[in-house]
Amino acid sequence: MYNRLFTLIVLALLLAFTPFAHAATATVATTSAAVTPIAPIAPITSSAGIPVLTVQNAGAGQNWSLSLQVVALMTVLTLLPAVLLMMTSFTRIIIVLSFLRQALATQSTPPNQVLLGLALFLTLFVMSPVLNRAYDDGVKPYMDHQISAEQAIPAAAAPFKHFMLDQTRDADLQLFTHLAKEQPYASKDDVPFRVAMPAFITSELKTAFQMGFLLFIPFLVIDVVVASVLMSMGMAMVSPSIISLPFKIMLFVMVDGWSLLVGTLAGSFYT
Template sequence: MKSLRWIFLALLLMCPMLLWAAPAMPQMPSMPQMPGSGSGIPVLTVQNAPGGAQNWTLSLQLLALMTVLTLLPAVLLMMTSFTRIMIVLGFLRQALGTQSTPSNQILLGLSLFLTLFVMSPVLNRAYTEGVKPYMDGQMSAELAVPAAAAPFKHFMLDQTRDADLQLFTHLANEKPYASKDDVPFRVAMPAFVTSELKTAFQMGFLLFIPFLIIDLVVASVLMSMGMMMVSPTIISLPFKIMLFVLVDGWTLLLGTLAGSFYT
């Protein structure tokens, strides 16, 4: 039951992206729960509303949720710490020169679990402030969506540089915002992704420096010994792995990655 709540939370958070192009839908009343029934998504039926409008049925809502499910990769990349973590781990593998070790599956799994660790406070706030009141029938869907999305927007804006935010604010022909609550998702998301890419490349550059020094030293030694036909990569690889292990590189890297989101 708890895993289903997290899946529903992910689906619920994708609704703000659909609100950019779709008009606001009327509030849909929920059917009264039968005695003894547990909490869950309110079941909705077609009812004639004033003015001849009709509400969506449960089947249409499920169809809409299944359609929105295709946007989960975009949400994972644009609203969480996954982008920075995955890029930095990719830079590390290239700096070590181990090619496919660790494999893509291992890097992806490590990035996902580290993302879950970093985003757990945000997920807990979104569930407490938006998802749980909606599933308990204490809040309508129109109020639950912005309440659940607000912690994610604050997280993104905390990691966004002012220059990137000002850039996309100017491109959107918007005036400077008084507070973070006034920044819309259509401005916060691209600004956040741009800042994440810049931060990830900066961390990747710092990762390359010690391994690049080892490559230069090994190449110079081989040239001085006249061993020009020997590939420096073959000789430097064991030294780079030994250096990374001796300094406890995984602990330092993962700790720095996780800590970079809380500073």
């Protein structure tokens, strides 16, 4: 699973930077006409792993496979948080979990490491069908030398785009389509990533805040009741949060809050 996830992220990054690479290539071609042109990179069949890449320059071949893999790895490690936030369910999950901790008023309990770990593994659970489809459609055929990199990148990226668009509200998609000065798209396949990503993030933020609001309501009722009781007893100097905290924890445990919350979060992506 983690090898598939790493390979899919590499392909997603290549997809994101393909326009910039073509622009850079065009600039070099126009400004450096005297330089000996470099032949296109062609994959060479290897027994296992990523196909070896060889650059032909003036008739001489040079193997850049290891260097390209190291550069790709460093790029993935640098941009992994941005990719994780833009293309997966991580945004909604971590925001809702943060709202829960604030509603309980437990300060740093659960700690940030626990919330991040739960959000990451829940994200892998939710995204596993998307990852498997992207691997089967794009990565595996490319690793088996059945399709080229130009065909593998859109094939592996298509499941992520469909997932994002399934979770995106029509109003958010129309907003960014208008901002991009594009015409309405006939199907999801026609929506580019530069429109799908910001629309998906905006829609995810709205959904997460709506779920956080619903989480706050029962705990807010407990705070109001406790504060009213303390005022009627003349104990205005006592902080209501100290008294209400055990009641909120007891309520959350009695209704099996963690299972209910995690199940609702996971199920919200399949409706």
